[in-house]
Amino acid sequence: VSQTLHIPFDNTYSQLPEAFYQKTSPFQAPKPTLIQFNKPLADELGISHKGATPEKLAEVFSGKTVPKGADPLAMAYAGHQFGHFVPQLGDGRALLLGEVLNKDGTRFDIQLKGSGQTAFSRRGDGRSPLGPAIREYIVSEAMHKLGVPTTRALALIATGEDVVRESVTPGAVFTRVAESHIRIGTFEYFSGNQDYESLKTLLNYTIERHYPDILKQERRVLSFLEHVVEAQALLIADWLGMGFIHGVMNTDNTSIIYQTIDYGPCAFMDSFERNKVYSSIDQFGRYAYSSQPRIAHWNLQVLAYALMPLIDESQHELALLKVEEFSERFEKAYLKKMFNKLGMQEFKKADSQLIGLWLNYLQEEKIDYTLSFRWLAEEANLQDSSPLPKTPAFSKFFGLWTAALSKQKTELTQAADFMNTINPVIIPRNHLIEKAIQLALKGEYSFFHELIEAVGEPYQTPKTNSELFRPPKPHEEVHETFCGT
Ligand code: AMP
Numbered sequence: 001v002s003q004t005l006h007i008p009f010d011n012t013y014s015q016l017p018e019a020f021y022q023k024t025s026p027f028q029a030p031k032p033t034l035i036q037f038n039k040p041l042a043d044e045l046g047i048s049h050k051g052a053t054p055e056k057l058a059e060v061f062s063g064k065t066v067p068k069g070a071d072p073l074a075m076a077y078a079g080h081q082f083g084h085f086v087p088q089l090g091d092g093r094a095l096l097l098g099e100v101l102n103k104d105g106t107r108f109d110i111q112l113k114g115s116g117q118t119a120f121s122r123r124g125d126g127r128s129p130l131g132p133a134i135r136e137y138i139v140s141e142a143m144h145k146l147g148v149p150t151t152r153a154l155a156l157i158a159t160g161e162d163v164v165r166e167s168v169t170p171g172a173v174f175t176r177v178a179e180s181h182i183r184i185g186t187f188e189y190f191s192g193n194q195d196y197e198s199l200k201t202l203l204n205y206t207i208e209r210h211y212p213d214i215l216k217q218e219r220r221v222l223s224f225l226e227h228v229v230e231a232q233a234l235l236i237a238d239w240l241g242m243g244f245i246h247g248v249m250n251t252d253n254t255s256i257i258y259q260t261i262d263y264g265p266c267a268f269m270d271s272f273e274r275n276k277v278y279s280s281i282d283q284f285g286r287y288a289y290s291s292q293p294r295i296a297h298w299n300l301q302v303l304a305y306a307l308m309p310l311i312d313e314s315q316h317e318l319a320l321l322k323v324e325e326f327s328e329r330f331e332k333a334y335l336k337k338m339f340n341k342l343g344m345q346e347f348k349k350a351d352s353q354l355i356g357l358w359l360n361y362l363q364e365e366k367i368d369y370t371l372s373f374r375w376l377a378e379e380a381n382l383q384d385s386s387p388l389p390k391t392p393a394f395s396k397f398f399g400l401w402t403a404a405l406s407k408q409k410t411e412l413t414q415a416a417d418f419m420n421t422i423n424p425v426i427i428p429r430n431h432l433i434e435k436a437i438q439l440a441l442k443g444e445y446s447f448f449h450e451l452i453e454a455v456g457e458p459y460q461t462p463k464t465n466s467e468l469f470r471p472p473k474p475h476e477e478v479h480e481t482f483c484g485t
């Protein structure tokens with residue numbers, strides 16, 4: 001069998017001026033071993049891999065062999081980390097191999113993460129430990145299946161090299177696919193350097209690639225800003241709906257399109273808690289669950305200021321008003337999401353108290369956020385078998401909820417059916433990810449594979465292994481996540 005692996009690269013970012021990146025090669029992993037390859041995704045991207053051995057895939061996706069047509073580069077960017085401006089960050093442990101077009105003509109970046117040092121590594125080793133790579137693989141694929149726009153996972157390779165963190169741990173290269181890796185921080189980089197020529201080039205490139213509809217508009221910068229504001233409003237509503245906490249919403253981890261990017265110490269909540277924080281580095285809870293809309297708004301202000309050099313002074317105020325629209329856009333998206341989760345496809349803002357009553361009840365009784373909506377659907381089906389505690393708060397909510405549904409002439413069973421199509425049974429729970437990581441560190445990958453399978457069908461209750469969807473028992477709960485930089 002001939003070893004064919006063909007990636008039909010069609011690169012554009014590497015054609016931009018030199019200020020945008022450092023062109024450099026990946027490091028040579030001593031003993032690359034394939035852990036996972038996402039064949040369906042490879043097919044979607046037009047990558048031919050028939051006959052490619054695991055060894056060949058491991059060589060290419062660890063960066064040991066640079067495939068034909070790739071033009072590896074580390075992207076330059078800046079960013080506000082925990083509120084503080086850092087003028088130069090950039091890909092310190094990642095390389096953009098190049099871009100491919102899928103059948104619909106959508107362009108995707110193929111990026112190696114953990115592929116060695118670059119000009120942006122500062123004091124870092126350019127490596128990625130296996131644990132965080134496993135987390136990103138599972139969570140990003142789960143998010144995709146849950147319908148939340150996200151970067152995807154194409155491959156996971158063990159490098160055969162140890163990396164030193166709190167302890168010595170195996171290294172990995174994670175291949176991710178994104179509609180692009182342009183961040184708010186990319187704009188901040190050129191703006192901060194007062195390189196307004198490049199800033200303009202970046203804006204034009206971004207608009208052509210992601211928002212071609214506004215190419216012909218007069219106030220392109222304002223339109224662009226408006227689109228990013230809307231994208232963030234939709235994305236954060238998706239996150240809150242799924243009980244997702246990103247964990248490091250720095251501006252360098254904020255995409256300028258409707259897409260989740262840079263999974264670090266992220267987590268899905270088990271029991272509902274408004275101010276839940278998992279990240280070990282988020283000491284002050286800046287990026288807590290319910291703070292995410294406020295932080296997105298703050299990040300968008302940063303983008304607006306970065307774009308000001310390209311905006312006529314007479315329109316600066318207008319630009320800031322575009323950012324202020326975030327609150328309204330977010331609220332609209334959030335209410336729609338939450339009402340839908342409650343089985344209500346139509347809603348009046350006046351009914352919003354229902355959402356508050358429900359969430360208060362969940363928090364008060366420490367109820368599992370994900371399963372609560374499935375249990376509520378069971379109640380609606382009059383099965384009355386659900387584990388939801390029948391407290392006075394529950395009765396109050398249930399009475400108002402059923403009344404609101406009946407006002408809309410929605411049958412309870414109809415509402416329940418709809419709820420079961422949009423409320424997942426399976427999310428990648430923290431303790432399961434942790435278990436997959438701990439086993440992988442011992443060289444056992446079968447649970448990782450099982451978890452990947454399970455999160456691929458989030459709306460089906462698994463018949464065999466209840467471990468994959470039930471909430472953690474108290475002793476299994478994992479309250480802290482690490483970023484592994
Ligand atoms: P992150 O926390 O992954 O969003 O990374 C923030 C910044 O630190 C980015 O510029 C990364 O490229 C850089 N960085 C993180 N880990 C490393 C590492 N091990 N070596 C070099 N740079 C790193």
Ligand code: MG
Pocket residue numbers: 252253262
């Ligand atoms: Mg990052």
